[in-house]
């Protein structure tokens with residue numbers, strides 16, 4: 137394994153690990169705040185129990201999110217010192233703003249988790265809202281950094297040196313807007329569907345449980361609405377990619393030849409040596425229509441890109457298909473649930489509940505796939521058009537050692553968190569089944 | 580009007596200071612759980628969990644702020660540090676991850692109670708304690724290596740580049756000093772946090788022992804500067820200001836020990852904190868204007884546009900942040916401070 141590959145893998149793995157917890161850190165506060173709000177409104181204790189349950193599990197997720205994020209901040213330098221040396225002055229202030237968002241989040245998280253009996257219910261609810269808002273803000277800042285890597289702005293290059301830095305400009309770039317929107321929707325959709333799946337599972341076993349019914353309804357609102365919006369946002373971001381990163385777009389679509397009226401391909405396995413795509417479902421002129429609203433529009437293909445600037449085609453294409461597939465399934469299920477909810481039979485449709493259980497992890501799969509599209513599709517650049525990844529890597533030899541160490545660490549931690557969450561969920565089921573019993577006895 | 584570089588550097592030291600006083604003490608509390616065994620183990624653990632539980636995540640952010648300032652404002656220093664000190668930094672990161680996760684699991688496990696009983700497997704206490712010990716040691720070694728000038732040493736072989744900068748007596752001494760310092764701070768803070776006389780007595784004893792250890796290790800580190808960190812040695816012993824700093828720091832530490840022994844708890848807290856700050860600032864002053872001895876100075880900085888935005892956002896952030904932080908501490912620590920005023924022991 138080359139050192140560059142080791143560094144890339146370590147970065148990808150750390151991000152892939154962090155993002156899971158970050159995403160839940162963005163969306164769980166919204167779920168908890170929604171439950172608490174229902175409690176304040178209706179005075180129904182079941183909602184309070186729900187909010188407390190969710191917050192106890194989330195405390196572990198938060199801690200793992202915070203420490204894995206710290207690893208990332210250091211890894212930026214440990215793995216990509218030359219990147220940070222050049223890009224730091226432009227993107228550093230964004231990380232600085234992110235730091236304050238973390239601070240706010242950590243402060244109010246402490247208040248939220250430990251303050252149940254110390255402050256008024258209203259103040260406690262507000263603390264939960266602040267956690268939700270600051271989590272969202274930190275996602276916006278850090279994804280803007282990534283958007284900057286895709287479409288760098290806010291500086292001039294004089295004699296190969298970055299000068300005349302305007303560090304707030306990246307925030308205003310349209311790419312940043314599309315990418316942060318897409319990421320936030322992804323966070324809510326993925327977390328909402330995961331939580332909905334868990335509670336749907338218990339509802340299948342105990343249809344009478346009020347606890348799980350409340351939980352399912354909240355999770356479906358928080359996850360379902362973004363899931364329906366996600367394909368629209370995905371289309372917006374694809375247009376931004378077409379404009380700023382034609383090579384990435386061509387790789388996503390496995391479009392080898394420039395043509396007017398380009399086809400849209402669903403599934404399919406690109407073969408770079410023959411420049412063909414096997415096993416694909418073709419929608420004629422679909423791509424031109426989607427991107428430009430014109431079935432005859434010209435879409436630049438990979439033939440316009442020098443060969444040494446091609447990203448890995450197969451990985452990018454397959455990851456993109458995977459994400460879009462997950463997205464369409466989730467959006468469809470959200471609509472289905474919406475219809476059932478209007479009919480007032482949300483938890484009576486056992487097929488809907490079963491589907492929710494099966495697709496619970498899809499949002500997280502889509503998130504990982506989406507990041508692979510973004511990151512792998514940008515190769516060989518670390519900053520699009522400006523700096524190659526191979527020039528950014530640290531001179532440290534033997535990078536496979538930290539790579540393996542962190543892999544083992546993350547695998548173990550992942551297992552541990554899974555174990556801890558299972559304990560929580562099992563305990564939730566215990567209380568709710570007790571509640572179901574009393575419900576039945578009363579009836 | 581001091582230059583922007585100097586202001587940003589001062590803010591960087593400020594963030595590190597707060598990290599030492601607040602986040603450092605959280606690590607110190609973790610170290611003491613190594614000794615939380617036997618009959619009194621559970622009540623010690625309860626005390627520690629209750630003391631750091633609501634605040635450790637906020638305290639931890641000071642480290643992130645410091646790193647962000649470093650890589651935004653002083654990219655060349657960040658590059659040198661993260662290449663040549665890759666190994667101790669990586670170990671430190673692993674420690675940070677393990678400490679946070681282990682603490683979260685042991686306190687938020689579904690069976691855990693606030694009286695220190697936790698149903699999480701004992702391995703988590705063990706991981707929490709050991710990672711709390713190793714992390715500050717590594718951080719101290721990194722700081723020691725930065726001060727020693729070895730990070731700019733010969734760079735021919737792999738050993739010279741990646742191992743020699745930190746594997747030397749002076750950085751090791753600084754690592755041990757850092758560890759004993761955070762343990763000492765934690766024990767002094769914990770005297771005030773506990774209501775039970777027996778726990779107060781326990782932590783008072785620990786404060787005396789670790790306080791003495793701090794003074795001893797500080798003396799060792801100071802002695803080793805002669806060989807190990809010549810620039811620091813120069814800064815501390817060749818100038819009147821440097822000598823005054825050394826004498827002042829020693830006096831503050833002795834005062835803290837005296838306050839601990841005579842059961843002046845609030846005063847002990849202030850002197851112990853002051854002593855820690857004095858060590859950190861003494862190092863910073865004697866190193867000025869170098870960020871990494873003896874090659875990178877604070878004037879190897881980012882363009883002024885970046886420094887302006889950074890300073891503005893730090894200022895703005897602080898205006899919002901400090902009231903929030905204050906609220907957090909009042910909420911969870913307010914009764915600790917007023918309590919101690921009521922009954923003196």
Ligand code: HDD
Nearest residue numbers: 144147148151152155281282504507511512515517518525
């Ligand atoms: C703010 C920056 C940032 C963010 C939010 C992400 N990445 Fe990334 N990623 C990088 C910044 C980066 C990088 C530092 O820029 C790398 C290293 C080499 C490169 O080109 O990009 C990279 C590389 C990289 C690679 C290797 C690409 C290749 O070698 O072809 C993969 C597979 C991923 N990442 C995956 C992810 C996943 C799964 C993410 C989220 C869940 C993610 N990235 C978020």
Ligand code: HEM
Nearest residue numbers: 157158161162198201202205206208209238271274275278
């Ligand atoms: C290079 C990339 C990244 C770096 C350097 C980074 C850094 C960090 C750091 C240092 C923390 C800990 C803050 C604390 O102590 O509370 C953190 C937490 C967090 N990060 Fe990231 N992060 C990165 C990627 C992301 C991405 C892609 C997202 C977005 C979705 C994200 C969202 C969050 C959130 C919401 C938190 C709050 C803590 C939590 O919810 O667990 N981060 N990150």
Ligand code: HEM
Nearest residue numbers: 315319322367370371374460463464499502503506507510
């Ligand atoms: C169905 C329709 C979807 C379409 C058309 C779509 C489109 C896209 C495109 C074009 C990108 C690459 C952007 C870039 O290079 O920065 C992307 C990235 C991404 N997608 Fe999707 N997406 C869809 C659904 C989803 C879903 C359901 C999720 C998660 C729940 C998701 C999560 C992500 C993530 C995390 C990224 C990388 C981060 C980012 O660039 O914002 N996407 N998506």
